[in-house]
Amino acid sequence: MVGTPVNGRDEVLARLRAARGAAPAAPAEVPRAYRPAGAAADVDLLVRRLTDYRATVHRCDADAAAQPADAVARVVDAVLGGRRVVVPPGLPAGWLPGTVDAVTDDGLTAGQIAAVDGVVTAAAVAVAETGTVVLDGAPDQGRRIITLLPDVHVCVLRTDQVVAGVPDAVARLDPRRPLTWISGPSATSDIELDRVEGVHGPRNLHVVLLPPAPRG
Amino acid sequence: MSRTFLGMPATAPRGVGHLRGDEPFPAAARRGLADPQLRRNLGHATTTIRAKSGAVIRELPDWEQLRAAGSAIKADVLARLPELLEQLEAAVTAAGGTVHWAADAVAANRIVTDLVAATGSDRVIKVKSMATQEIGLNEALEAAGITAVETDLAELIVQLGEDRPSHILVPAIHRNRAEIREIFLRAMPGVDPGLTDDPAALAAAARRYLRQTFLTTPVAVSGANFAVAETGTLAVVESEGNGRMCVTLPETLITVMGVEKVVPTWRDLEVFLQLLPRASTGERMNPYTSMWTGVTPGDGPQAFHLVLLDNGRSAVLADEVGRQALHCIRCSACLNVCPVYERAGGHAYGSVYPGPIGAVLSPQLTGVADNASLPYASTLCGACYDACPVKINIPELLVHLRDRAPHPRAEAAAMAAAAYVMDRPALYAAAQRGARLSRLAGRRGRGLPPPLSGWTIGRDLPQPPPRTFREWWARR
Numbered sequence: 001m002v003g004t005p006v007n008g009r010d011e012v013l014a015r016l017r018a019a020r021g022a023a024p025a026a027p028a029e030v031p032r033a034y035r036p037a038g039a040a041a042d043v044d045l046l047v048r049r050l051t052d053y054r055a056t057v058h059r060c061d062a063d064a065a066a067q068p069a070d071a072v073a074r075v076v077d078a079v080l081g082g083r084r085v086v087v088p089p090g091l092p093a094g095w096l097p098g099t100v101d102a103v104t105d106d107g108l109t110a111g112q113i114a115a116v117d118g119v120v121t122a123a124a125v126a127v128a129e130t131g132t133v134v135l136d137g138a139p140d141q142g143r144r145i146i147t148l149l150p151d152v153h154v155c156v157l158r159t160d161q162v163v164a165g166v167p168d169a170v171a172r173l174d175p176r177r178p179l180t181w182i183s184g185p186s187a188t189s190d191i192e193l194d195r196v197e198g199v200h201g202p203r204n205l206h207v208v209l210l211p212p213a214p215r216g
Numbered sequence: 217m218s219r220t221f222l223g224m225p226a227t228a229p230r231g232v233g234h235l236r237g238d239e240p241f242p243a244a245a246r247r248g249l250a251d252p253q254l255r256r257n258l259g260h261a262t263t264t265i266r267a268k269s270g271a272v273i274r275e276l277p278d279w280e281q282l283r284a285a286g287s288a289i290k291a292d293v294l295a296r297l298p299e300l301l302e303q304l305e306a307a308v309t310a311a312g313g314t315v316h317w318a319a320d321a322v323a324a325n326r327i328v329t330d331l332v333a334a335t336g337s338d339r340v341i342k343v344k345s346m347a348t349q350e351i352g353l354n355e356a357l358e359a360a361g362i363t364a365v366e367t368d369l370a371e372l373i374v375q376l377g378e379d380r381p382s383h384i385l386v387p388a389i390h391r392n393r394a395e396i397r398e399i400f401l402r403a404m405p406g407v408d409p410g411l412t413d414d415p416a417a418l419a420a421a422a423r424r425y426l427r428q429t430f431l432t433t434p435v436a437v438s439g440a441n442f443a444v445a446e447t448g449t450l451a452v453v454e455s456e457g458n459g460r461m462c463v464t465l466p467e468t469l470i471t472v473m474g475v476e477k478v479v480p481t482w483r484d485l486e487v488f489l490q491l492l493p494r495a496s497t498g499e500r501m502n503p504y505t506s507m508w509t510g511v512t513p514g515d516g517p518q519a520f521h522l523v524l525l526d527n528g529r530s531a532v533l534a535d536e537v538g539r540q541a542l543h544c545i546r547c548s549a550c551l552n553v554c555p556v557y558e559r560a561g562g563h564a565y566g567s568v569y570p571g572p573i574g575a576v577l578s579p580q581l582t583g584v585a586d587n588a589s590l591p592y593a594s595t596l597c598g599a600c601y602d603a604c605p606v607k608i609n610i611p612e613l614l615v616h617l618r619d620r621a622p623h624p625r626a627e628a629a630a631m632a633a634a635a636y637v638m639d640r641p642a643l644y645a646a647a648q649r650g651a652r653l654s655r656l657a658g659r660r661g662r663g664l665p666p667p668l669s670g671w672t673i674g675r676d677l678p679q680p681p682p683r684t685f686r687e688w689w690a691r692r
């Protein structure tokens with residue numbers, strides 16, 4: 001020990017080893033008797049849960065399966081028509097109506113993104129039981145900043161991206177990607193534990209539900 | 217000298233941070249009890265959250281199985297803590313982050329202050345973090361000329377009101393909307409003088425006030441709810457979006473995390489992401505959860521520092537009974553069900569960790585002698601154990617810590633005298649007859665004389681019976 005500089009790492013680890021006592025041979029067996037991943041997803045439940053937390057849901061019916069892009073564009077027009085919109089570089093073609101003033105995020109500054117009215121993205125997965133949409137930064141979802149600063153977020157989901165519960169979502173997601181789990185618009189319960197929508201994130205969340213992607 | 221003790225579990229140092237109160241719990245609680253506004257605010261808030269939380273917990277058919285899994289994962293974490301931290305360090309480093317180790321509050325404050333100073337910024341934005349409150353980071357930054365801006369609405373209310381937090385989840389729970397409006401009108405620069413006390417209007421005022429600060433501050437400091445050893449992934453759970461702002465917008469992100477927050481595998485989050493929101497805010501899921509692994513090129517902060525904090529946790533780990541306090545995921549469910557917390561308020565506990573979990577965690581982090589009254593800040597009713605999503609047996613810990621707390625000499629002498637008398641039937645019978653004489657001396661419930669009066673401050677003295685059981689038996 002003499003002559004060895006005491007660094008924080010050695011000190012913390014030595015303290016914890018002394019405190020813990022003899023090391024266990026292997027990880028303990030954790031009882032996982034809770035409901036596992038794999039149950040069928042209930043899209044109607046997702047819609048109820050999203051609505052319950054003040055998100056607006058736009059369900060596109062079977063007719064939209066043929067032209068899903070048109071269905072999305074109609075919603076975007078209704079929500080953001082005549083306003084400025086930022087979109088990720090990989091947004092599918094045809095999702096934007098001609099009525100919005102769109103700018104693609106190719107490395108915009110925070111100030112430029114904060115100045116637009118809304119954002120349109122796809123999503124990675126949605127959890128029916130909790131009413132949660134998860135973004136993973138894929139090209140059709142973009143950098144985290146673009147879904148954070150604008151006040152309106154239109155998020156487009158296919159029903160085959162909806163899973164039953166949290167374990168299903170954890171199994172589907174890649175932790176190496178930056179992940180944002182979104183359950184309704186920005187909210188706070190800090191005043192008398194009363195939930196009110198709208199603090200720092202988008203105050204308006206619109207979820208567009210499309211039929212499953214065609215095979216092939 | 218310190219080298220001699222390298223490797224010995226240590227409690228959190230004195231003179232830094234917020235784990236010790238200025239006065240014992242009974243004295244501090246008396247002030248809270250005398251404040252009817254505080255009691256009304258707390259009663260309203262805890263009643264609301266209990267109802268919300270209970271409703272969403274009842275929606276899950278497997279809540280008890282999730283609790284069992286959460287408890288088992290945390291026990292496994294503590295059994296393998298050094299190894300898991302080394303694994304976490306390797307994973308974070310491989311993903312482009314830098315890991316720092318802080319033995320105590322002083323070391324952690326120095327590490328963070330140096331990191332901020334190296335960026336050249338004189339301001340940081342902060343997302344609510346119990347660990348940084350515990351170590352007194354804001355005061356340390358201020359001493360170095362760095363302004364720390366709290367961005368959580370409740371933290372902002374506390375900061376602008378020059379107040380202290382009183383709840384783990386909702387630090388301004390002791391304030392109602394009218395009081396919050398007054399604080400904003402008095403202390404928030406540029407606030408609209410026509411501000412109403414509508415919660416939505418108050419939230420909007422905070423949004424306007426903080427937006428420019430978010431956009432222009434190059435460094436953020438956060439805590440962490442979970443860190444996955446297997447992947448190096450950090451998770452911050454929040455509601456308002458201020459957490460997303462802090463972990464997304466700045467160039468540099470510094471995360472300070474108690475060592476016990478590590479979980480072994482990515483899959484383990486499937487348990488805690490179900491337990492935490494329902495037990496905490498009473499939501500099926502909180503509005504926002506951010507997860508990041510090291511640095512993502514082109515997206516978010518391009519410099520990420522993780523500070524792993526001991527500050528007394530090794531001392532807690534060294535106690536085989538007490539270590540389960542380190543299971544805590546800071547949900548605050550135990551505060552919301554506690555009859556003592558609901559009446560005394562969070563400030564009475566003196567520490568950033570109030571309520572039942574604070575009563576068992578603070579004395580262990582500091583050493584029981586420095587928070588000797590906290591293990592008694594409970595009726596042992598057990599509601600906290602039932603509410604805890606990771607099944608911390610708080611009543612068991614309270615009793616365990618009472619045993620370890622220093623006891624007054626008068627108490628030890630009285631107990632020794634009682635043992636002596638009860639061992640000798642003739643003496644015992646005489647003592648019972650003596651006690652009966654006290655019926656003549658005063659009314660029911662009257663206190664004992666000093667030095668025994670401490671016992672009867674909060675308790676009625678039982679009335680001695682007119683005839684003892686032994687007398688009644690002898691006459692049959």
